Amino acid sequence: MTTQDSLYVLRxxxxxxxITGGIAAYKSAIxxxxxxxxxxxxxxxxxxxxxxxxTPATMASLSGKPVVSEFFAANTGEWHSHVDLGLxxxxxxxxxxxxxxxxxxxxxxxxxxxxxxYLSAKEHVMIAPAMDLDMWAHPxxxxxxxxxxxxxxxxxxxxxxxxxxxLVGKGRMAEPEEIAARIAAYFRRKQxxxxxxxxxxxxxxxxxxxxxxxIGNYSSGKMGFAIAxxxxxxGAEVTLVSGPVSLATPAGVKRIDVRSAREMLEAxxxxxLAADTAVMAxxxxxxxxxxxxxxxxxREREGDIVIELxxxxxxxxxxGSAKRKGQLLMGFALETDTETANALDKMRRKNxxxxxxxxxxxxxAGFMKDTNKVSVIRADGARTDYDAKLxxxxxxxxxxxxxxxxx
Numbered sequence: 001m002t003t004q005d006s007l008y009v010l011r012x013x014x015x016x017x018x019i020t021g022g023i024a025a026y027k028s029a030i031x032x033x034x035x036x037x038x039x040x041x042x043x044x045x046x047x048x049x050x051x052x053x054x055t056p057a058t059m060a061s062l063s064g065k066p067v068v069s070e071f072f073a074a075n076t077g078e079w080h081s082h083v084d085l086g087l088x089x090x091x092x093x094x095x096x097x098x099x100x101x102x103x104x105x106x107x108x109x110x111x112x113x114x115x116x117x118y119l120s121a122k123e124h125v126m127i128a129p130a131m132d133l134d135m136w137a138h139p140x141x142x143x144x145x146x147x148x149x150x151x152x153x154x155x156x157x158x159x160x161x162x163x164x165x166x167l168v169g170k171g172r173m174a175e176p177e178e179i180a181a182r183i184a185a186y187f188r189r190k191q192x193x194x195x196x197x198x199x200x201x202x203x204x205x206x207x208x209x210x211x212x213x214x215i216g217n218y219s220s221g222k223m224g225f226a227i228a229x230x231x232x233x234x235g236a237e238v239t240l241v242s243g244p245v246s247l248a249t250p251a252g253v254k255r256i257d258v259r260s261a262r263e264m265l266e267a268x269x270x271x272x273l274a275a276d277t278a279v280m281a282x283x284x285x286x287x288x289x290x291x292x293x294x295x296x297x298x299r300e301r302e303g304d305i306v307i308e309l310x311x312x313x314x315x316x317x318x319x320g321s322a323k324r325k326g327q328l329l330m331g332f333a334l335e336t337d338t339e340t341a342n343a344l345d346k347m348r349r350k351n352x353x354x355x356x357x358x359x360x361x362x363x364x365a366g367f368m369k370d371t372n373k374v375s376v377i378r379a380d381g382a383r384t385d386y387d388a389k390l391x392x393x394x395x396x397x398x399x400x401x402x403x404x405x406x407x
Contacts, residue, residue, distance in 0.1 A: 007180055009187040011039030016085055016121070018094035018114045019059070020101040021049025023164045024130035024173035028095055029054060031176035032062045038180070043068065043085060045114050047101065068113055082113060086120025093183060094118070095156075096130035096173045099141050105153070106144035124186055124233075126154040128179050133169030150370065150390060156182050192403060194235035199271045199278040200228040201315070203243035205261045207288035209307060210297045217283050221245035223332075223372060224281035226395035228253045234399060239275070241267045243282055261285055261312035272319050277328040277402055280316045281356075288312050320351030328402065330354045336361065343377055354378050354401060362388070376401050 015035055019028045035042050044059045046069045056067035068085070072078065094101065094114070101114065105127075110116045118125060127148065135141060136158060149155060156179055159172045174182075202224020206214040221242060228240040229250035238253045241264055249255045256271075258264045261284045272278060287309035297305065316331045323329055331352040333343040336359070343357040357375045373388035376398065386397055 007034065007038035007184045009184050010035060010180075013040045013187060014088050014090045015040050015042045015183070016089040016092040016117060017042050017044050017063075018092065018097075018101075018117070019044060019046045019050040019054065020094065020096055020098045020114065021047055021053055022096035022098045022130040022173070023053060024096040025050055025053035027173055027176050029058055029062060031093075031095055031179055032059060034176055034180040035183070036062060036064075038184075043088070045069070045085070045117050047112050047114050049098075049100075050114075071113060071116075082116040082120045085117045086122055089117075089121055089123055091124045091126065091183060091186060092118065092121045093126045093128065093179065095128035095179055097127035099129075099131045099135045099138075099144075102127065102129060102141065102144045102148065106147040106151075124154065124190075125152070126156060126179075126182065126186070128156040128174050129158050129171075130173035131158075131171050132163055132165050133167055133171045136169075136171045150392070152392065154182070154186070189234055191235045193231055193399070196231075196235075196277060197237045197239070197275045198228075198231045198402070199239050199241065199268060199275040200224050200231070201241045201243075201264060201268060201278075201280050201282035201284075202228065203245040203247075204283050205243045205264055205285045205312075206259050207261065207285045207312070208292040209289050210293035210295065212296050215285055215288065215309075216244075217285065219243070219245075219283035221247050221282075222370065223391050223394070224279070225250060226391045227279050227281055227398055230392070230395040230399045231402070234403075239271045241271065241282070243284075261288065261315065265313045265315045265318060268315055268319060269322070272322065272327075276326065277330070278319055279330045279398070279402070280319070281332050282315075283334070284315055285312055314350070316352065317350040323351060328353050330356065330398070330402065332356045333358075335359055340377075347377065347379060352379065356398060374398075 019025050042063045043065055044063050044067045046067055060067050104115045105118050110119055156174045158170055160170045161172050162168050163171050203221030204217045204219040206216045208214050225247050228238050232238045232250055232252040240253050240255045242257055256267045258267050290308040290310045320329055329352050333346050333355050335342045339357055339359050343355050347355040355377050362373050371388055372391050372394045374394055375385045377383045
């Protein structure tokens with residue numbers, strides 16, 4: 001059970017508590033009381049169906065604030081600004097979250113105050129689903145849950161037990177104490193990397209053959225960008241050195257765009273001087289054309305073309321050779337055969353502290369995918385194997401390893 005002392009990080013935090021039309025809404029009063037006692041300021045937002053399950057008067061009495069439910073106040077006609085609520089909130093939690101509301105959130109159906117507030121939320125959003133076991137297991141619900149996860153929403157999984165239908169199975173909303181603890185954990189995690197400066201590389205490098213052609217690879221940059229976003233969310237100062245990708249810069253991240261391996265090396269060396277950690281997630285081209293043409297090579301020219309390739313600088317090895325005491329260097333190994341042996345050899349040769357191993361033979365890993373399956377191997381031989389999951393979730397696992405580099 002959660003003690004009130006463990007919720008100290010909630011003091012002064014602004015929390016939007018969304019309540020939907022599930023029978024578990026009675027637990028929301030207990031959750032609200034826990035948050036208020038911890039010193040949080042809570043604004044309750046209810047769907048019309050939610051008001052049928054627990055009265056707004058009850059929630060207003062506990063929160064000390066009028067409940068927001070309609071777009072316009074009934075008596076004055078005053079507009080309730082979902083935009084202002086989204087800016088005000090440090091976190092938004094929807095508990096209970098019914099299948100209906102989950103579907104609306106996933107699809108962006110903004111037909112009530114709760115969903116419009118969700119769409120305006122600038123900070124972290126969490127949901128605690130509650131529904132019958134068949135509804136929870138239904139493919140449409142699971143698709144919507146997967147969509148919300150991919151959008152960065154934290155899912156507090158329902159528990160198993162007797163449900164309102166008197167059936168027994170998974171679908172019960174998590175207990176208020178667990179939900180409060182998860183909210184507190186989010187705020188603790190948000191500051192867990194405060195004071196650290198982390199360098200992350202991402203994406204491919206392009207090595208020019210001529211002004212219109214290049215040697216590159218299939219890297220989308222998704223893994224590196226997810227790592228940068230996760231570290232920034234934990235309070236770190238993050239510098240992202242990115243090859244050519246079409247991804248938006250994560251919030252709170254300083255971005256340096258480069259094209260070639262030599263440009264990436266120069267950028268990384270300048271950042272590494274002040275950083276304490278580096279995560280080398282970019283897929284850097286090993287070779288580049290020795291003599292790139294200054295004009296487009298025409299197809300009409302006679303004979304075949306032979307392109308001489310020369311080695312690019314090894315960025316991870318360069319940082320490893322310049323590593324100072326106290327700096328932490330993590331590399332990546334994408335292998336097709338003898339994966340573990342190759343990863344261990346790479347870690348030794350480049351003076352890495354940890355290496356993230358993934359294999360192209362795994363259908364849920366590799367380039368241009370939203371999922372990845374990795375193993376993290378440390379220099380002391382400790383190894384952690386993770387299940388396949390979204391790259392945003394893999395990024396959280398990797399950030400945990402950066403926080404706690406030794407088991």
